Amino acid sequence: MKDRPLNDPGAFWDEKFDGPDYRYGKKPNAFVAEVLPDLVEPEAKVLCVGDGEGRNGVWCARQGYETTSLEPSAVGTSKIKALAAEQGVELEVIQDRMPSDEIDEAAFDVVVLTYVHAPEPMRRQIHSACLRALRSGGVVVLEGFTPDQRRNDRTSGGPPKEELMFTAEILRDDFRGAHLELLSEMTVELAEGDGHRGPADVVRMIARKPAQ
Template sequence: MTRLPAFFNSPTRSYGERPNKYLKEQLDKLTVGTILFPAEGEGRNAVYAAKLGWTVSAFDISVEGQKKATQLAENNEVKIDYQVGELQTMNYIAGQFDAIGLIYAHFPADIKSSYHKTFDKYLKKDGVIIFESFSKKAY
C-alpha cells in the first residue's frame, strides 16, 4: 500500500471520526450485510458501517491505524474485524462480502489491478463496490 505505516503515529486522527461523506451516502442506501474495507486506516468508515449493523472486516498495513480503529470501535460499542497486513496475507474468500468500501484506498501501480480483480472475486453475486478516489489527471 502506498501509505507508510507511520502515517497514523500522530495522537490526533488524520481524517477525524466521522465517515467519508460519499461512503455514508452510499451505505445509507444499501441493505445491511457484510462489508470489507481495504486500506482502512484509522477506522472511521468501518466503525460507521458497524454502527449501522454491518458485519465489518478491514485491513491496513499500519498497526497504529489498527490501534486507533479498535479504540474508535470500542468507544462506539461496536465490533470490527481489523487485521494488519497486505491483501495476500488475508484469509478472505470468494463471495464473502456484500460490499467493499474503497475510500481513497490507493495501491502501488504494480499491484493495483490484481488487487481490484481480487476484490471483485470477494463480492457476492450482485455485490457492490463503493469507490471514491482521486486522479492525477486534471479534468
C-alpha cells in the same frame, strides 16, 4: 526509500497515523455514508479495505453491518480498535494488505475502498481482489483522487505522483466485467480531518459484481 509505500504500506502508514489525531477524522467518507444505506440490507457483510484509522469501518459497524476492516498499518489497526471501543461497536480487524489470504472470496456484500492509491501492478491486484471478495450481486464503493488533483495544485491531500491516482477510464478497465452503476469524476469539497480538506478532484464508483 521512495519505494517504501509500495513495498511496505504498513510501515509507510504507521508514520502517517502515529499520534493521537485521526488524520481523516472519525466520521465516515461522505460518499460512503450517502450511498451504502440505499445499496445494502442492514445486516450486510461489509469489507473496508485499507481502512486506515477506521472511520468507515466503525461507521459501518454502527449501522449494524457485519464489518471487517483490513489495514496493513499496525498503528492504523490499533486506532481502528480504539475508535470502535470509543463508539461501543464491534468489528473484525485484520492487519494485512490486499490481496490477502485472510479474506474469503465471494464472502462480502460490499467492499468499501476510499483513497487507497497504489501504482501498477499493485493497483490492479487490489482492485481484482476487491471484486473476488464480493458475492455475486455485491458492490464495490470507491472514492479516490484523479490526476487532476496534482495538475490543479490542490492542497487537499493525495499522493505526490499523478501515476498513483486513477481516472474513470482506468477504473472502467480495472473493474471490467462488473456493472458500473456509477462512475464519475468530479470536484468536491472535502472536510475529512486535517488530511483531506478543501476542493478536491475525485472519482466515485459503484461497481456491481454480476451473477455468475
